[in-house]
Amino acid sequence: MFTIDDLADRLGGYLPMEEIQQVRRAFYYAEQAHDGQTRRSGEPYVTHPLAVANILANMHMDHQSLMAAMLHDVIEDTGVTKDALAAQFGEAVAELVDGVSKLTQITFEDKAVAQAENFQKMVMAMSQDIRVIIVKLADRLHNMRTLGALRPDKKRRIARETLEIYARIAGRLGINTIRVELEDLSFQAIHPMRAERIKRAVARARGNRRSTMRQIQSSLQRRLDEDDLTGSVVGRQKHLLSIYRKMHDQRKPFAEIMDVFGFRIITDDVDNCYRILGAVHNLYKPVPGRFKDYIAIPKANGYQSLHTTLFGPSGMPIEVQIRTREMEAMANNGIAAHWLYKAGQTERPIAVGSHARAREWVRGLLEMQRHAGDSLEFIEHVKNDLFPDDVYIFTPKGDIMELPQGATAVDFAYTVHTDIGNSCIACRIDRHLAPLSTPLESGQTLEIITAPGARPNLAWLNFVVTAKARSAIRHALKSQQRSEAIQLGRRLLNRALSSFDTSLEKLPAERLTALLAELDLANEDDLLETIGLGTRLAHATAKRLADASLSGDEDAAGSPDASPHTGPHTGPIVINGSESMAISFARCCHPLPGDPVIGHLSMGKGIVVHRHDCGNLDELRDDPDKLVSLTWSNQIEQDFPVPLRIEVETRRGLIAELASLITDADANIERIGIEERDARLSIVNLTILVKGRIHLARIIKRLRNLNHIGRIVRARS
Ligand code: MN
Numbered sequence: 127m128f129t130i131d132d133l134a135d136r137l138g139g140y141l142p143m144e145e146i147q148q149v150r151r152a153f154y155y156a157e158q159a160h161d162g163q164t165r166r167s168g169e170p171y172v173t174h175p176l177a178v179a180n181i182l183a184n185m186h187m188d189h190q191s192l193m194a195a196m197l198h199d200v201i202e203d204t205g206v207t208k209d210a211l212a213a214q215f216g217e218a219v220a221e222l223v224d225g226v227s228k229l230t231q232i233t234f235e236d237k238a239v240a241q242a243e244n245f246q247k248m249v250m251a252m253s254q255d256i257r258v259i260i261v262k263l264a265d266r267l268h269n270m271r272t273l274g275a276l277r278p279d280k281k282r283r284i285a286r287e288t289l290e291i292y293a294r295i296a297g298r299l300g301i302n303t304i305r306v307e308l309e310d311l312s313f314q315a316i317h318p319m320r321a322e323r324i325k326r327a328v329a330r331a332r333g334n335r336r337s338t339m340r341q342i343q344s345s346l347q348r349r350l351d352e353d354d355l356t357g358s359v360v361g362r363q364k365h366l367l368s369i370y371r372k373m374h375d376q377r378k379p380f381a382e383i384m385d386v387f388g389f390r391i392i393t394d395d396v397d398n399c400y401r402i403l404g405a406v407h408n409l410y411k412p413v414p415g416r417f418k419d420y421i422a423i424p425k426a427n428g429y430q431s432l433h434t435t436l437f438g439p440s441g442m443p444i445e446v447q448i449r450t451r452e453m454e455a456m457a458n459n460g461i462a463a464h465w466l467y468k469a470g471q472t473e474r475p476i477a478v479g480s481h482a483r484a485r486e487w488v489r490g491l492l493e494m495q496r497h498a499g500d501s502l503e504f505i506e507h508v509k510n511d512l513f514p515d516d517v518y519i520f521t522p523k524g525d526i527m528e529l530p531q532g533a534t535a536v537d538f539a540y541t542v543h544t545d546i547g548n549s550c551i552a553c554r555i556d557r558h559l560a561p562l563s564t565p566l567e568s569g570q571t572l573e574i575i576t577a578p579g580a581r582p583n584l585a586w587l588n589f590v591v592t593a594k595a596r597s598a599i600r601h602a603l604k605s606q607q608r609s610e611a612i613q614l615g616r617r618l619l620n621r622a623l624s625s626f627d628t629s630l631e632k633l634p635a636e637r638l639t640a641l642l643a644e645l646d647l648a649n650e651d652d653l654l655e656t657i658g659l660g661t662r663l664a665h666a667t668a669k670r671l672a673d674a675s676l677s678g679d680e681d682a683a684g685s686p687d688a689s690p691h692t693g694p695h696t697g698p699i700v701i702n703g704s705e706s707m708a709i710s711f712a713r714c715c716h717p718l719p720g721d722p723v724i725g726h727l728s729m730g731k732g733i734v735v736h737r738h739d740c741g742n743l744d745e746l747r748d749d750p751d752k753l754v755s756l757t758w759s760n761q762i763e764q765d766f767p768v769p770l771r772i773e774v775e776t777r778r779g780l781i782a783e784l785a786s787l788i789t790d791a792d793a794n795i796e797r798i799g800i801e802e803r804d805a806r807l808s809i810v811n812l813t814i815l816v817k818g819r820i821h822l823a824r825i826i827k828r829l830r831n832l833n834h835i836g837r838i839v840r841a842r843s
Pocket of ligand 1: 174198199265
């Protein structure tokens, strides 16, 4: 059985003593934490983390990754916390373990198969440190190797997830040794019979081809030697899944796939690669159109190599890959080759921010790309693939939604459907109620709570990040404003019409139609909207409608001069509060419920409510048609701001006292500012939110009871 001593021996090849000691310590800790737990095979559980660490050791990963491998199931399966791990093994290792645990918690259900792509990105986005993914891949690899006697359906589910997610991530990161093994193990779990058949066929074909392979290999090698080119030629085998895919997807017969002879030539430097290419093209004729230069233009995951196909003896195709040793390491280990390399050098890598190192790796790719002089698209591709700036969120049904960084529940709601966005009132993030403005994080499950009749809120515009949410909210608010303006316009017009003893309902339809045509308006609502918004006067409109109706209506003959008089509809308009966007409150005099008020129809804004003694009204009174009498409803829920100006004797702690008194009186402070008059006297400028005039009076009375308080004035601006 493989033991920690065996592992320590292997680590001696590339890690210093004290780091190996730390890996050992992590092993003993895991052994104790998992004490009493066994794997399905009956072995002690700790054999699993040990094997995972061993896989990472093959890639020469650093000691922190190995420690994280040892501890990777400790948070999930035992009572140990992240903090406890941080105290024992440092922040970096604890972060790695926590990252791996988070990936373990989200399981990819069958129903999400169509979203595999998003799931991959989510895994990437959740792994701030690229080592988290590498440890997770090693973990999955060992689990796949030991699938053993699981129920076939469960086996298939895990294998499908491995194939769709983890093998592809390994491919994306260029870690091909792991990708290939994951693919073959998954294939064998999903299609055990087909895998077995192909395996046997490959073995048979290999036997038949052995002498041909040897013959081609030695003639290639001989040509290199003759031309004084250093390089070693090795035969290449296709793995099971790639054979199956060729048969299945490209409908090629097995014989044709096995008909191709594959070789790889490894050499010292890039120059030699091209020289060797020349030499083999000299030996066998190249197949036109099959040459690919991935050295000049690397693949997105960093893969570099020359590929060519030759006509071999008696026309059989020979595929040749030519690359340097570094490129070979990159082809096998991808991003992990980084550690493989550094370890071989005398200068050891500093174990900080491996994410930064991954970025460096990408930058290396970009550098290559710049030399190759290809499009920017490549750069974007690599960046987005490896480090998506998006967040990935589960719906309650397990679907995955992709949203930009910083997106909130409101963005999510609008992404699902405009109606859901418009009627959302709250949300649950991972089953807990949360404010709609909370920025979302990858891997969270989000549930939107809606209410019929709910409306979008203007404040949402402050935190939504998606264009769709923004424009939908604006649109909803606008149509809300329109419907309110129409309502208000109807009230104003009916009120004006009542002084002519008629109303919109009583008016003959053709009068209205005629006026609409004259004003070039499409319908009644458009007319009412312009009245509600104050761009058209209700009284003048009423007069024209009434005049027209009088001339054609004999019943109305009783009022031949059509002069306005007081009718049953003439009461003041009632202010219900904030729900109406066609009514706003003047900032000059800050009217409060209970104050005598008067409305002014202001161009495009609807009715602006002023206190009846507001100085600004003096000039507005010249145009009495624009003034509307108003009264407060007695069911107003909203709070209103009111500015106060308070003279106080300068004294330590007075402001705090003021503030707590106001809060105790159920009012909120919106703004507070202090002007010092002199050493003795200060002026406090305060804006507080109150329910109305009576509420304010109560607060002022309490303030007067404080010591050191002078005059209190309700200020106007
Ligand atoms: Mn595990």
